[in-house]
Each structure stands twice: as structure tokens, then as C-alpha cells.
Amino acid sequence: MPALPGFTDNPFQTRDDLVRASIALIKPLERYRSPQRAFIKLSTDTAAGFDEVAAQLEGFARPLWAIASLLAPGNSADGLDLDIDSWVCGLRAGTTPACSEYWGDLGNSDQRMVEMESISYALLMAPEAFLSGMDALSRENLETWLRQINARQIPRNNWRWFRVLVNLALGSQEEDIVAHDLNVLDSFDLGEGWSSDGLWGDERKQVDYYSGSFAIQFARMLYVRFMEDRGLASHDRNRVERYKQEARQFASAFWRYFDVDGSAIPFGRSLTYRFAFAAFWSAVALAGVQLDAPLDNIGVVKGLLFRHLRWWRKHPGIFNTDGTMNIGYAYPNMFLSENYNSPQSVYWCLKSFTIICLPKTHHFWTAKELRHPLAVQILPALQLLDEVKLLWPPRHIICNGRSHHFLLSAGQGTTKAHRAREAKYGKMAYSSFFGFSVPSGPLLEQLASDSTLTVSLDGGEQWIVRANPFDVRHRQIPIIASDGTAKIDEVTRSVPSLVSTWRPKKAIEFQVQTILIPASDLWSGWHFRIHRVKWSPAAIVPGIIKLVDAGFAASGSTKTGILVAEKELKRLLDQNSAGMEGWGKDEQSCLILSDCSASGVVDLQRELMSAPCSGYGKLATEKAALVVRADANTNLITQRTLVPAIQNTLVAETGLKTTAEVWLATGIFAVSKTSGIGMKEVQKLWFKRPTIHVAAKTEEEEGVRIMLP
Structure with missing residues (x-):
């Protein structure tokens, strides 16, 4: 497979390196965008178990993890080789019922709920960038479309976080729904900072990257960040502080899954999300959680994230010849995939790039990258x-x-x-x-x-x-x-x-x-x-x-x-x-x-x-x-x-x-x-x-x- 300039040749040492890599990953998607910019359908003509409209919505929504982070307050959009306005146009078209590119109404346990997470993140992280170009009717359509999630049945697993974040983005008064969802999510706790993806029992015993970096622990850190941004009520403060403490406990074990070369031990499902393995390190840093030793120096966390990205740059087989990402792990592999993997699904990997929301002056970027906590220099490696x-x-x-x-x-x-x-x-x-x-x-x-x-x-x-x-x-x-x-x-x-x-x-x-x-x-x-x-x-x-x-x-x-x-x-x-x-x-x-x-x-x-x-x-x-x-x-x-x-x-x-x-x-x-x-x-x-x-x-x-x- 060909190299992808900007990613496979990237040193992954600075914020500018991550910005360049994120643009390199997103740019190949442009040629596959629909006329009104609400859909992305890659040329790989495979299907997921849900409908095609939702699959092409995935293509639009998942790049927002990086795009919204690039547009966060304090960061400049100058010099970014991206058509930012087109993403606002897509958001407007996809949520307008009269538009031919409307994303559709929600059903129960609908895949559209998943894509609401990254859209909510965009509205929380960069509201001015995404809302300033919308008139009152467009904003109302957006809110109406998102608010459907409150009236639908939703699985008792990590999906409950999507509804919590939607309501956080809307400034919703649906306190009973949010409180219930948070209680359900907290019932998944297994102790020592770990959570299963759903209630632990005979039908489900899953503690993998999904309940770690991919979804639950990641979403908790977003909740901490945005709840603290808007000020905390007393009942919220207790939960936020508990999530911080559990993040410390989880981190104290999670770093052991990463080798000195940055590779992570693959385990569980959704491994086609690839470097989303390291999304927790980005999220815990943007949430400002101070970790315990041996992660108490932010340079250690920085090293865990950067080394992981450097490991993936050595695997150009993750890219198609057109520069888009394929379904697989180190190379294209449909045997690995899940029924819910469309060609666009893989871009959940961009959760690891949320760290670029932090401005250049943040201590994460100025800190020296440190070795793996157990690494020693024994020549030749x-x-x-x-x-x-x-x-x-x-x-x-x-x-x-x-x-x-x-x-x-x-x-x-x-x-x-x-x-x-x-x-x-x-x-x-x-x-x-x-x-x-x-x-x-x-x-x-x-x-x-x-x-x-x-x-x-x-x-x-x-x-x-x-x-x-x-x-x-x-x-x-x-x-x-x-x-x-x-x-x-x-x-x-x-x-x-x-x-x-x-x-x-x-x-x-x-x-x-x-x-x-x-x-x-x-x-x-x-x-x-x-x-x-x-x-x-x-x-x-x-x-x-x-x-x-x-x-x-x-x-x-x-x-x-x-x-x-x-x-x-x-x-x-x-x-x-x-x-x-x-x-x-x-x-x-x-x-x-x-x-x-x-x-x-x-x-x-x-x-x-x-x-x-x-x-x-x-x-x-x-x-x-x-x-x-x-x-x-x-x-x-x-x-x-x-x-x-x-x-x-x-x-x-x-x-x-x-x-x-x-x-x-x-x-x-x-x-x-x-x-x-x-x-x-x-x-x-x-x-x-x-x-x-x-x-x-x-x-x-x-x-x-x-x-x-």
C-alpha cells in the first residue's frame, strides 16, 4: 500500500505534527462528499448491518473529532487546508427535513445515535465555528434532530454516553433522563477504575478498549471537561470528582497495555478503530486530570500517545490507494470486521486527535516526551x-x-x-x-x-x-x-x-x-x-x-x-x-x-x-x-x-x-x-x-x- 504523506512520514513530536497528520487523514475524504456536504461514501463498496444513510452519516460525523478540535477557541484556523464552511453546510443539510440529504428520523437503538456523539463534541468544543453560520431555523432543525434521542429506546451499554453528551451540548433540561443514563452507566463499574461495556453478567463479560479508550472512559473525560467549563452544581461536582479519581485508577493499569515501541496489545472488538487505542491519553489530558505515579509527569502521557501514533505510521497498509483508510488492522482485513463496520466507520480513530484542541502554549505541548515507565536502554533497543x-x-x-x-x-x-x-x-x-x-x-x-x-x-x-x-x-x-x-x-x-x-x-x-x-x-x-x-x-x-x-x-x-x-x-x-x-x-x-x-x-x-x-x-x-x-x-x-x-x-x-x-x-x-x-x-x-x-x-x-x- 502507498504511504500517506503527512502521516506515514510524520515524526509525531509536536502539536503541528498532529495537526498535519489530522489534515492528511481528512483531505482524502473530500472527493467522496455529497453535493450538499452532509454525506461521505468511500469507494469501497462494502456494507454495514444498518442503513446506508446512517453509514454515510458516519463518514461526515467521525472526522469532526479532529475538525472541531482544530477549531477550538484559542486555536487559529488560518493556514488549515480544509474547507471549514463545508462542514457547517453539511451539518445544516443533514438536519433539515426538507433537504434531500436529510439524515433521517431516529428509530430505537439507531446508529444515528452513535454519530450524535461527535456532533455534540463539535458543538461543545467549537460552538462559534459551527453555529455562527446557521440562521435561527437551521439551529432549530439541528436541535430538533438531536433531541430525538431523548424519546427513543437506547441500549444499556456505552451508547448511554451519547445521550448524555447530546443533552450537555443542547444545554437540555432533561435532567431525569440524564440522571438515569448516568446511573445506568455507573452500574457498569467493576472497581479499580474499570468499567464493562454493559452490565457484567452471563451474557456480557466485556472489558476491552471499547470500555476504555473507545467509548466509556473517553466519554467520561469529555463529561469532566465540559461540565467544568460551564460550572458545576454541587450534585455534579461529586460525580466529576469521582470520574477523575476513577480515571487515575484506570490509567495506573492501562499504560501497561502499551509496549516501549508504542504498540498496544490488541484485544476485543472494533480493532479497526486502530489508534483510537490511545484516545484515553488525549481525553485525560484535555480534561486536565492529574494522574498518579508513574504518570504524574505529563511527559509520560505524551510519550504513550506519540509513540502509539509513531507505531501506526509504520503500517501504510492501513490506507487505500486513494489515501482513505480501510477496514482492517495492520492491513485490509474483512475477517476482522464487525457487522457494524461500514467503510466510513474507521474514522473513530480520530478520537485520539482531540488533544489538538489544546493551544500551543499548553504544558502538554511544551513538556518533554518521556519514556515508557518500564523502559530501559539495553542496546540495541x-x-x-x-x-x-x-x-x-x-x-x-x-x-x-x-x-x-x-x-x-x-x-x-x-x-x-x-x-x-x-x-x-x-x-x-x-x-x-x-x-x-x-x-x-x-x-x-x-x-x-x-x-x-x-x-x-x-x-x-x-x-x-x-x-x-x-x-x-x-x-x-x-x-x-x-x-x-x-x-x-x-x-x-x-x-x-x-x-x-x-x-x-x-x-x-x-x-x-x-x-x-x-x-x-x-x-x-x-x-x-x-x-x-x-x-x-x-x-x-x-x-x-x-x-x-x-x-x-x-x-x-x-x-x-x-x-x-x-x-x-x-x-x-x-x-x-x-x-x-x-x-x-x-x-x-x-x-x-x-x-x-x-x-x-x-x-x-x-x-x-x-x-x-x-x-x-x-x-x-x-x-x-x-x-x-x-x-x-x-x-x-x-x-x-x-x-x-x-x-x-x-x-x-x-x-x-x-x-x-x-x-x-x-x-x-x-x-x-x-x-x-x-x-x-x-x-x-x-x-x-x-x-x-x-x-x-x-x-x-x-x-x-x-x-x-
């Missing part, structure tokens, strides 16, 4: 200090490590019909470098089931991926010293873990309890998964279960662009061949070396020290390492990928009335290109792994320990 952090509200363990930046996840999921929902919420690990993969079909290669469990209960004809785990909890896993005879000398330290249970089918007696264990700084590049598999042999015919435990999806292409070929594993692990690219496997492990990175898996079952499984009849376990050549364009970041995995085939005698049980253990290894770690050290890290000790205790308590060599 900046690297993260090793740190493992449990974040319970999102059910994540963030692994900020010198080898790899990723998270472990258990407990999120949704029954809503989001495309690839199992991939977006149900995987066990998500990486800022390797990304994750979404399915293109039902076959194992098409499922591209990286970083997750995939099970077949019919011998391999049909596959089911992990989703919606339950009985989720966290616990500490001791790291113990051993004299080589499994004797425990002393407990030296511990690491947090996530424990959860998954049932592929409710009607079949088969379940997997999984313990996800980060490796901490002792075993750089690793994390571990312990699976306790229980099933009724009588319920599964023909009695053959296949369970695939997969690692991170690695690039399937070499530096020269050819496909990564199979090689003898011993050759790959030979330090004299440190520059070699390829993949290899043996009876218990598989390793892929490509694009200066590594991804591998090891079956730890042979090294697993455990109490013997109870005698539940005849039980056979077969194991094999394999490389899954995933369908092209299933991974978010890399078009061609290979997925290392361990396949366990479980065969139990049929007709038994008792339950069968087996313990499985997998080591997952990954070193990212951005870590700067050379292949010789990667080969050393591959062999540096612990022994896992399991002593089954009760149904509620697992005696799992990691043993130092």
Missing part, C-alpha cells in the same frame, strides 16, 4: 523491565517483559453476535507484537486458533475453540526450590495465575479447567498452561478427543519474502546457525524462527511431576507437535502465519459409567523482534524452562507449583 501484574477487573495478567509484551486472559466473553467473538475475547494470550488471529472457516487451518485451546469431540471432523470460560478466579503459584528429587526445600517466591473452566458443549460431559501461569523474570519468554481435562467416555462417541494447545502465530515468511520452510529442529537450535529462519519439531516441541522473532511450544507432560491420575478405566494419551499453516489474512498484523501447537489425542474406553481425567501441561515460548534479543540468546532461552509440579488435591484446590532447577 529500548526494552521493558520484566514485570507481571494481575489486573482483576479485566481478568488479565499483563506480562511486561524484556523478551515479549503480552497478556494472559480468562473470564471474558459475550453471547452477542459479534464476528469472531471467540477469537477477540476467548484466547488465553494476546500479544502486542504477534497480534492474534480471527477465523476464516471451520477447519483447523481456517480457525487459525493461535493462543487458545481447540477441541474436537468427534476425532477431528469438527473443531470448537475456547470461549466464555466460567468459575474464574486468581491465585498465587509458588515457585519452589528442589534438590532434584522433587523434595520441596523452601518457597522462594510466587506468581499470580488465572484459573478458569470451559465446556465446549453444554449438553456433553466434557470440561477443561485451565491454569494460566506467567513465567516472571526467571524464564524470560515463557508462560505455562496446566489443563485438567475431565469427561464422561460414555457421552463421547467414537470416544476419541483431540485437543490442540497453540502458541503465538509467527510470521510465515522469511526476511527475503519466501515461505518459512521446515528444517531439522536440532539445526535451528544450533548456535552456529543463529541467523537461520525456519520451523522444526520433535516428539514434544515445535519452534518457529522468522522475522527476527521466535514462537514455540513444548509439551511439559513428560516433565510434569504429578500424582498419578485416578484409575478411571482404560485411558490412552497420544501427543504430537505440529505447525498449523493458518489461512492467509487471518492474523491482524501478519498476512501469512504459522502457529506452533501440541495436539493431545485422548482415547478412553467407551461404556464406562465413571469419569475420565487427565492432566496436560504446555509451555508457550515467544520472543518478539522488537525486544532486540539476538537469535543466539533466543536459543539459550528456549532451553531455560522449569519443571511443573502438580499434586491433585480437591475439586476446588489444585496443588500446582513451579520448581526451580
Whole structure:
């Protein structure tokens, strides 16, 4: 894909840089605007699940995040290569019922409600710029169109913020509606500053960027900014101060999702909004919220925002040949998209550019950009200090490590019909470098089931991926010293873990309890998964279960662009061949070396020290390492990928009335290109792994320990 001048060549260091980038993103839209300027329809002729009028309204409304910020009081519109008057014309035409470009009346749960948020932001941030060119009738039409939202049913999720902001922009007296919506929104709180996107329950367990940067936390900061601008009543002051405190709490964890190179760990839905990942950093700065250490210096926040934008400038694949943005992540990808993504939807990314509402003299712009809080200079690159952090509200363990930046996840999921929902919420690990993969079909290669469990209960004809785990909890896993005879000398330290249970089918007696264990700084590049598999042999015919435990999806292409070929594993692990690219496997492990990175898996079952499984009849376990050549364009970041995995085939005698049980253990290894770690050290890290000790205790308590060599 071609570069976009003004964005892909942008240093992203100053306010002028962000202004130039915002104009570069908006200018290509001009050729697709309707005669009266109320619609934008890009040339990509794909559709969203809502009507086409609303889709083209998206095209008009979403650029307003940047345009209104450029026109904020104290900023000059002089020299901006934008036809500002045309946006006022579009606003006037779209809200005039007699006009051919009228945006239409609202229905219940209407997509038009979403686009009212950016329109309300424009009226709040730059009222003079948008209203001075309107006569009394046009203003009345605008108000009437916006006010429809108060008479319509609206989902109990982040959309409630759109109605709050509409009423704030109108100076509305609909206090009962606003108060009710705010109470509904506050009911989504999970503690520690986190919010779910809707009430947390069996149907919806979503704590992602949507409830962070994309919508809820972002909207809270707008509410703080504009409520303080107009003066606060006493009852409003308490809520504003609470939102500020919760923003501090949220920020104290949210920065951990960003790597030293600016990349964020992709997780959840709507990832085509791309650099909206960083919108919270813009919003918290424009709201003037003083954050806690290590973010108490505004230069740290500035660095988190700017580095993220600099990461995206390295990915010109996000642009079409005409300079508009496409649906996808690092390249065009419809497998990733949601049913509500029109070609114009992607411009929600401009929420991150709201920071340009701050004038040049603001201390955000004059402050020195500072490093990531965990960054240290280890030549040839900046690297993260090793740190493992449990974040319970999102059910994540963030692994900020010198080898790899990723998270472990258990407990999120949704029954809503989001495309690839199992991939977006149900995987066990998500990486800022390797990304994750979404399915293109039902076959194992098409499922591209990286970083997750995939099970077949019919011998391999049909596959089911992990989703919606339950009985989720966290616990500490001791790291113990051993004299080589499994004797425990002393407990030296511990690491947090996530424990959860998954049932592929409710009607079949088969379940997997999984313990996800980060490796901490002792075993750089690793994390571990312990699976306790229980099933009724009588319920599964023909009695053959296949369970695939997969690692991170690695690039399937070499530096020269050819496909990564199979090689003898011993050759790959030979330090004299440190520059070699390829993949290899043996009876218990598989390793892929490509694009200066590594991804591998090891079956730890042979090294697993455990109490013997109870005698539940005849039980056979077969194991094999394999490389899954995933369908092209299933991974978010890399078009061609290979997925290392361990396949366990479980065969139990049929007709038994008792339950069968087996313990499985997998080591997952990954070193990212951005870590700067050379292949010789990667080969050393591959062999540096612990022994896992399991002593089954009760149904509620697992005696799992990691043993130092």
C-alpha cells in the first residue's frame, strides 16, 4: 500500500505534527462528499448491518473529532487546508427535513445515535465555528434532530454516553433522563477504575478498549471537561470528582497495555478503530486530570500517545490507494470486521486527535516526551523491565517483559453476535507484537486458533475453540526450590495465575479447567498452561478427543519474502546457525524462527511431576507437535502465519459409567523482534524452562507449583 504523506512520514513530536497528520487523514475524504456536504461514501463498496444513510452519516460525523478540535477557541484556523464552511453546510443539510440529504428520523437503538456523539463534541468544543453560520431555523432543525434521542429506546451499554453528551451540548433540561443514563452507566463499574461495556453478567463479560479508550472512559473525560467549563452544581461536582479519581485508577493499569515501541496489545472488538487505542491519553489530558505515579509527569502521557501514533505510521497498509483508510488492522482485513463496520466507520480513530484542541502554549505541548515507565536502554533497543501484574477487573495478567509484551486472559466473553467473538475475547494470550488471529472457516487451518485451546469431540471432523470460560478466579503459584528429587526445600517466591473452566458443549460431559501461569523474570519468554481435562467416555462417541494447545502465530515468511520452510529442529537450535529462519519439531516441541522473532511450544507432560491420575478405566494419551499453516489474512498484523501447537489425542474406553481425567501441561515460548534479543540468546532461552509440579488435591484446590532447577 502507498504511504500517506503527512502521516506515514510524520515524526509525531509536536502539536503541528498532529495537526498535519489530522489534515492528511481528512483531505482524502473530500472527493467522496455529497453535493450538499452532509454525506461521505468511500469507494469501497462494502456494507454495514444498518442503513446506508446512517453509514454515510458516519463518514461526515467521525472526522469532526479532529475538525472541531482544530477549531477550538484559542486555536487559529488560518493556514488549515480544509474547507471549514463545508462542514457547517453539511451539518445544516443533514438536519433539515426538507433537504434531500436529510439524515433521517431516529428509530430505537439507531446508529444515528452513535454519530450524535461527535456532533455534540463539535458543538461543545467549537460552538462559534459551527453555529455562527446557521440562521435561527437551521439551529432549530439541528436541535430538533438531536433531541430525538431523548424519546427513543437506547441500549444499556456505552451508547448511554451519547445521550448524555447530546443533552450537555443542547444545554437540555432533561435532567431525569440524564440522571438515569448516568446511573445506568455507573452500574457498569467493576472497581479499580474499570468499567464493562454493559452490565457484567452471563451474557456480557466485556472489558476491552471499547470500555476504555473507545467509548466509556473517553466519554467520561469529555463529561469532566465540559461540565467544568460551564460550572458545576454541587450534585455534579461529586460525580466529576469521582470520574477523575476513577480515571487515575484506570490509567495506573492501562499504560501497561502499551509496549516501549508504542504498540498496544490488541484485544476485543472494533480493532479497526486502530489508534483510537490511545484516545484515553488525549481525553485525560484535555480534561486536565492529574494522574498518579508513574504518570504524574505529563511527559509520560505524551510519550504513550506519540509513540502509539509513531507505531501506526509504520503500517501504510492501513490506507487505500486513494489515501482513505480501510477496514482492517495492520492491513485490509474483512475477517476482522464487525457487522457494524461500514467503510466510513474507521474514522473513530480520530478520537485520539482531540488533544489538538489544546493551544500551543499548553504544558502538554511544551513538556518533554518521556519514556515508557518500564523502559530501559539495553542496546540495541529500548526494552521493558520484566514485570507481571494481575489486573482483576479485566481478568488479565499483563506480562511486561524484556523478551515479549503480552497478556494472559480468562473470564471474558459475550453471547452477542459479534464476528469472531471467540477469537477477540476467548484466547488465553494476546500479544502486542504477534497480534492474534480471527477465523476464516471451520477447519483447523481456517480457525487459525493461535493462543487458545481447540477441541474436537468427534476425532477431528469438527473443531470448537475456547470461549466464555466460567468459575474464574486468581491465585498465587509458588515457585519452589528442589534438590532434584522433587523434595520441596523452601518457597522462594510466587506468581499470580488465572484459573478458569470451559465446556465446549453444554449438553456433553466434557470440561477443561485451565491454569494460566506467567513465567516472571526467571524464564524470560515463557508462560505455562496446566489443563485438567475431565469427561464422561460414555457421552463421547467414537470416544476419541483431540485437543490442540497453540502458541503465538509467527510470521510465515522469511526476511527475503519466501515461505518459512521446515528444517531439522536440532539445526535451528544450533548456535552456529543463529541467523537461520525456519520451523522444526520433535516428539514434544515445535519452534518457529522468522522475522527476527521466535514462537514455540513444548509439551511439559513428560516433565510434569504429578500424582498419578485416578484409575478411571482404560485411558490412552497420544501427543504430537505440529505447525498449523493458518489461512492467509487471518492474523491482524501478519498476512501469512504459522502457529506452533501440541495436539493431545485422548482415547478412553467407551461404556464406562465413571469419569475420565487427565492432566496436560504446555509451555508457550515467544520472543518478539522488537525486544532486540539476538537469535543466539533466543536459543539459550528456549532451553531455560522449569519443571511443573502438580499434586491433585480437591475439586476446588489444585496443588500446582513451579520448581526451580
